[in-house]
Amino acid sequence: MAFLLKNNSISSHLRSSSQKMDGGALAQPRRGFHVELGSREKDLLAENDALRRFKSHKKGVRQLKRIGDVITAVVVAGCCYEIYARATMKKEA
16 A cells, blocks of 8 residues: 555545545536436327337336346346355265
């Protein structure tokens, strides 16, 4: 760590970045100004009846995700058990 602080470019960079955080964080807002959407953007965000059947908020998709999460948890638990069983077998042998 001492070697890194001896290097002038790294230490000056660290000092300048900490100074920027202290002074600039309060002076500049993080978000830009709000700009009203144009007609093209509004058309793109509007509901489309042709695409309605592809929405992923349906109950079936939610249930399938839940089943996938359960299967993933079971596989991870099985792997952990297998590692534990092999480790205890090695200790006994």
